[in-house]
Every structure is written in structure tokens, then in C-alpha cells.
Amino acid sequence: MRFHRPRPRWAAAAAAAVLSLAAVLSSQTGAAAQADPEDGGADCAVAPGRPASTALLPDPFTRLDGTRITRTSEWRCRRAEIRELAETAVYGQKPPKPGSVTGTVSRTGITVNVSHQGRSASFTASVDLPGGTGPFPAVVVLGGTGADTATIKSSGAAVINLDPYAIGREGTPRSNKQGAFYTLYGSSSSTGLLMAWSWGVSRVIDVIEQSGGGVLRADATGVTGCSRFGKGAFVAGAFDECVDLTMPIESGTGGVPAFRSAARESGAQPLSSAYSEQPWLGDAFGSYTGNPAALPVDTHQIVAMVAPRGLFIMENPHVDWLGATSGSVAARGGAEVYRALGAGQNISYWSDVQDGTHCASRSEWSGPLRQHIQRFLLGSGSAPGVFRVSPRESGDLSAWRTWQTPTLTDDGTGGGDNGGGDNGGGDPVGACAADFTAVNTWSGGYQGEVEVRNTSGGALNGWTVTMDLASGQSIASLWNGRHTTGGGTVTVTNTPWNGALAADGTATFGFTATGSAAAPTGIGCSSP
Template identity: 70%
Template sequence: MFTRSIVAGAVATLAIAGAVSVAASPPSEEVATGVTVTAAGVEDDGVDCPVTLPGSLTSDSRLPDPFTKINGSRLTAKSEWRCRRAEIKRLAERYVYGEKPPKPSSVTGTVSSGNITVNVSQGGRSASFSAGVQLPSGSGPFPAVVVIGGFGADTATIRAAGAAVISYDPLAVGREGTPRNNKQGAFYTLYGSASSTGLLAAWAWGVSRIIDVIEQSGGSVLRADATGVTGCSRYGKGAFAAGAFDQRIALTMPIESGSAGAPIFRGLPGESGSQPLSSAYGEQPWLGDAFGSFTSNPATLPVDTHEVVGMIAPRGLFIMENPHVDWLGARSGSVAALGGAEVYKALGAGGNISYWSDVQDGTHCASRSEWRTPLQQSIQRFLLGTGSAPAVFRISSRKAGNLAEWRTWQTPTLSDGPTDPPPADPPPADPPPADGCTATASVNQWTGGFVATVRVTAGAAAVNGWTVTATLPSGATIVNSWEATRSAGTGTVAFTNVGHNGAIAAGQSVEFGFQGTGTGTGMTPGCAAG
């Protein structure tokens, strides 16, 4: 059907010349080493990695280097990617999506040939939701693809390839049409309607809870080790986030995800006709509340979506885009795929990522014949463990991005062994007080505005409720806050915990934040428990 070539060469050609309709397959040694099917057995294998967020942010119009750690050192071994991924995950949560909490204290449910029920409890709060199941022909247990939102996915091909379809209504978990300070759905029942976490992370959390229930079900109907996720348009945004934040997902397939999905944030303001970041942030609370500070200056973001693509590596990824609808930002999407493919290549899994925007039909979320074969190949390889991955880049000439314009970094050759001497541990934090609580603030300042992140730490005894008091610099005004209730917008402001983050175990911390105009530097917050 198309000429096959090594992915490294294909990516380089596309990046330099904006070439189109290029197919790529991994080097033969990648196939031989069996890296093509790789899903982790846990939701987050980097949970033990220490991550210290940067104290301040700097503006850079080029894409951040996915291979440079927060401390400035560069990766030298593949084994370092686990904790580098943990850094990218934390940056993405803090500045883009909001936090995706881990598995709640209680997750129960049932799996049948027609339905999945999910019951969750955390901190005295409970919620439930369900999803439909359609099995393929044959005998189970079956792999399954979670279809978010119910449209745009080629469910007939998914089932014909041998996978079940799980029909997941994300609006039961995170409802659209709600204000940011009063979000609704199962996720916000547990974590509070004022949670700063956006809908995309909430929807991804719902996919993870479905996988929890499948894992607990005994595997008579569905396989817990072979789950994919897909969705189109806003639900493509959700599929992209779900695959990035849960390493148990073996195959991620976002379709026409647009702004707040795969396309790089830095590219969208300059891509004619694409949905502006302010629109994507304001249309629905898809993105985390903190992202509001970056809608007009994405160059200040310490992370971009090519690194979110990298979070999925080395697992299966098939990105499908539509170059005929300018609003979808497919040029910026191709740059994200090309940049993320560099991570796949460095990990020796270049054949595990595919991208296809070279389609004839311009209808949004149509079921396209061009995608049918690579979709089937992806399911068979990453969920059934048979055949070969499509390993193809087909970029439309209508929306061809050029990675060379967006990066100053080069892809390292990573060794297979352990890294050379590990970087020094971060300096120890100041010891907590004997009792009560302390508060520290970090400020991201730009011309005319700032975002402050405040960390509240309990002392030697647990804290049940807290109030942080800070005096704003003259002329500063708070325009938005999250994870705390504030008493005022100027002058001396008292921030009080919201319902779900008032209880802090001894020595542990929680964070809240606020956005303001003017200057935020120089604040010295104080904390009182109770």
C-alpha cells in the first residue's frame, strides 16, 4: 500500500522538508527485541520518583527538551525515562490538566458481557457510574477498547479485529456546561466541585477506574492486560489524556482532538483558523484551572504536548487527525507527533507510534476508510499480540508541521544500562514545626500578572483544617484561585481549606494556588491550623 522505511529517517525527512504521505516501520532490531507490545502492570510506575517543580518559569517559544530533567541534567540511559516521565506527568498536572488522583480507597464493581459498573469511595464520599460492553465474535476473555463519548470511533473495525467495545459516557464522571467553581459528576463528588482538576483528567480518571474493575473481575469476560482507549473531538482530547496518565493502557488512539488535545500549545496561536487556547480553556472546563494563566503566553509553559505523547511511550499510539477543518489545528498536531516520536525512537520503540492526517473526507469525526487498516493492525499488535504495528506517518500536505522550526535540542542515543552516577538528591526541605502548619509560596511572574502556588505542610501532628494568610504586594489583585476559599482579592488575604484538603497527615503537604494581576513576588505566607 505504501513504501516502508525506517522511522528515524521518516521523522527527519518530515521535520526538515515538511514531506507528506511517508510511511515508517521500525528498524528490524526493534521488532526482534519485542518492544512493540509494552503496557505497564500499574497505573503509574513512577510514583516513587521524587519530583521538585521549578521555582520559577521562563519563556521559550521553542518546545521544551523532553530529554532534559528539571534539574538541568540530560538523560543518558533508557532506565532514566521512568523518572523523567514522572517529572513530565507532574508538570502536566500542575500547569495543564490539574491533578489526576490515584486509585481511591475503595473501588468495586462488576463486569458482564453487556455492562460494567463502577463504585468508588474516598474520604467518606461515594459515587457510581457504568459503561456498556459489546463483545466481538469468538471466545473470551477479550481485549477491549474504551470508546469515550460514543461517536467518531470505528467500532465495527474494533470488534472485527477481535476487541470488545466499552462505551463510556464521560459526562457521568465530569459534566460539561458547569462553571469551574461548581464542577459536577462522579469525580467531583469525590474530590469537590471546586477542584482545580479539569474534565479531561477527570475523564481519564474514570477510564482508570474501569480498568480497576476489570482487573478485579477475574478475567472471565475482559482481559485486564489488554486495554485501549479512543474517542473523537473533545473525547479525543480525553482519550489522549487517558493514555498518557495510565500506563496500563496498551493502545491510545485519539481522533481529531484539536486544541487541548494532541496539537502543541505553542503552535496553535500561529496556526491560522485553529481554535484559540483561550477558547479551548473557556468553552468547557476541559483543562485544569491553572492553565488559564497560559492561554495568551503558552511559551511560558514548562511542558508541551509532544512530551505528553512521550508519556505514552513506548506503548502503542495511533493519532488520527483531520487537515480539512482548520479549527482542529492539525499542523500543530503533526509537530506534537513528530516531537513525541523522538522519545519513542530514543527508547528503541520507534515503530510503536503512528500518525495519519492524509485523508480525503473533511467531515469531522467521520469513520474513514484510510484509517481502517492501521486501526486493525494496531489492535492486533498491541492488544492481541499478533501481526505488526502499522508504524506509519502519513502527514497531509495541507497541514504539514516542521519539527526543526520548533526545537533546539537533539535526540540522544540512550544506553540500555543504568545511568552514570545519579543526580544529587534535592536539598532537604525545612523541617516542619513541632505542631501546627507552615506555608511556602512559589510565584510564576510575567509582565502584568502572576500565578502563585502555596504549599501547606503539617507539623509533627496531623492538621484538621488550616488558614493561610498572605499580604499581597501593593497593586496586586487576585482574579482566580483554586483549592482554597479566599477572604478578599487585595491586601491581606486569608485562604481557608476547602472540604477535601483540610485534613493533612503529620509531615504531609497539600497545595493551593491563585492567579493575580500586578506583582506577586515578595509574599511571606503564614499558616494557622484548625
């Protein structure tokens, strides 16, 4: 088990929403135990069972016993259930920290030596430091492709270049996998390459933690990658809670895009192809390629496993094979968990880009990339929290779920790192009220969020929000609602799953608008 390294300042409130800082009682032994920081729910007892087969996205808030979580502190063990289902059905098992992990950190490189049950393996990574004296936060870049390294360094973070093939090689049969991971756990291991790469990232973090912090900080690590390495970065961030910032790029099927949606998305890589192209996914996933409805989890829940930590998903809508529509579905589904935990500003998604070149460095991403590094690795600035979804590849979450996002009780553990601020709202009209918040702004547009509040004193069945846009503005994308526009006035109605509000209940929809950053005016809410 790792020692409990210090968390960055930004994470103090957000982490409290899902992990008690006091000792927790082990349900299996009754002894006081502290959660492993790599896996905060390692002490949770996961009951046997699996959710029923469904063509829609499984409810991330419903436990295996059929009950729903109601408090933020319950997410920790709900996440443990999702983790186990994902390991069993999708990626294969990620073993805990090996019996021995040693190594060195210098200004130019990292060495990692691992031993477990009589087997040993080693691998290395190069280090590229920014200007200054340090110690520095660092971003692990898988396979040399990921977020723009020049921007990473100019933002004040080091770049760790890690070769995933040293940990798990491509081009091998499933029965004879090769690399450091399989040297320790066997060439016939059913764990796929993505989880092996995730394990490798965790071992790099182990060595940084042990190094004393002279060169690299132990409390600020990110991970990024593009394409197949984007898949690996996504899994690495989801399965190691010591990763403070996860940045997958154009990850395609097997990465962020929802499996159920990708199976139906025209032109997206089929599940069978993603499984057979390389042993990226665990061996068990092969039985689901023709029947994704039977999967006990989907990737919106893997997105949610990152919560409340920083997550910046970047996608390319110009290459159908990458399944960006399904990526937006998964991101929006996972963002519902972030929002329920009070950490809605900690997840960002951006597919609205002009250049369609696969794994290109894009100017649209440089600004938010810098913001993410400053917030989640340097502890300065505010959480970006922006969704820029390309209109050409925009998935509708409401078509993929019947569950509603609960209002979780903050039972004394604190809320998330929301950022943003209230920029005014509408007065009650009829049985509801609507309040607008500006989430983020940029040259040529902004992202907004509207909270609908039931003010009727009783149950509410359906709502309609109207708002007037400034001259020259238009809605680029809108989620968690259905909208029409006429004469500068936008009318938003509820989806089938968020129209029923209990007394004092709320629902939230978000949108991006092009044009100026002026807030909408004349906001009103009514109910049938």
C-alpha cells in the first residue's frame, strides 16, 4: 500500500465529497483501515451480481443490490462496484502494487524496477523539464503522442515520455502477451494491454513518490495520449486515483466512446474490430462484441470513475472511425456523476475543432490545456468546466438513458470544486424558476448552465424555460433538454427523464452559444 501523499490544494474540497479523510471500517474484517490512494474503494465489499442486460446506458447511481446512492460519501463504494465490473467484463484485472517497486528519478529520466512472487521486470521513461528550478508537476505522455508537449512545458509541467510497448507489446497473440506486465503476471494473463499500460503509469507514480520530490512533485501527476494511447490514458486515469489530470485524445472505440452507442454509430470502429485489432481489451470482452447490451458497464461509468479529479476529453469529429458522437454520449453521461458530486467544473469535453488530421496539435485546445494544467497540477486558477461539442458529431444523452441524476446529500464531507458563479436568473413564473450560470467564456462564445427549480410546493410534471439571446448569438449545442429558437428567443423543454421534479427538486441543462459572451436575458420558467 502506498503512503498517503499530500493532495494538491484544488483537490481538498472535491476529494472530500467522495472519500472520508478519517479511517473507514473494513466491512470484511471490522478493523480500521485507510483506503489505498491508488484505489480509494479497495476496502469496499463488492457484493456478487451484475445489472440486468439493457440496450441503454446503465445507471451509474444504482448499486448492484438495486438501491440508489443518496449521499456523496456512498460514491466511493459504488465506484468500487463499477471498477470490479469493468475489470471483469472489459479490461481485465489490474493487480495491486507489486511486492517491490524501486527506481530512480533524475532530471532526464526515470527507471522502474518491479518484483513480485519471484519474477522481476524493469522499464524506463524519459523526462523533459520546463524552465525553472522545480520540483515540477508532470504529465505522463504515452507513446510520444498526446496533449501538446510545448504547451505542457510552457505551463510549468514536466513531460514524462513513457513507451507503453515496454509494458505491454502490440502484435502478440492473446495467449502469449509480452512486456513488463506480462513478465510478472504471465503471458497468458487475460488482462488487456490498456490495463497493463495503466499499471505501468501507476508504477511510474510509485517511483516519483519514493524519490523525495527533488525533481518531480509527488502530488501532481497527469496522463495523456492519443489514439490507442488515448485509450491507455483514459484507463490509466480511471483506475489510479493518484492521477490528478486525465487527458485522452481521439481515443475511439475501446476508449471514451460508449460501447452501446458505438455499436450503432455509422462509420465508428465496430466493437469486434477494436477487440481483434490488438489485445487492447481484456479477453472477456470478446463475448460482448456482438451483444453490447449484456455489458454490465459502459464507458460513461468509466468516465465517472475519474470523478471528482480533473478530466479533459478531446475528440476529432472529422474521422468517423473515431466515434466522436458516442464519445460525447459517454462524456455527458459521466458528467452527470461529476455534477451530482458537486464537481461539475472538473470535467471538460472538446470536439469542436477545424483540423481533421488524426492526433494533430490543435490551437483550439491550447488555452483549455493550459487552464487544466494550472488548475489540477499547479493549484492555480479555476476549473475550466467546458463542453464544446461539434454539431456534426453530437450525441443525445437523453436517447440513451431512462435514469435521472439524483441530488446527493453532502453529509458533512464537503462539496466539489465547482468554480463559476451565479450570473443572475429568472424570477418564478408559475410553478418553477430558472437560474443561469456562466460556466466558461472564450473568444466567439460561451458555455452556460440553467438550473430549473420547482417552486410549486408539490410535485412538478414538466417544465419550459425561455430565454432571450443577445444579438448575433445562436445555440451551438444543448444537452439535458430539447430546444427550439425563434426570433432570438430560445425555448427549452424537459427531456422524458428530467421533467418530473419533487417538491424543491431541481434539474439542470447546459448549452454552448456562439457569438458574444453576453448572458441571456428575460429568463423565465413555466410548467403545464
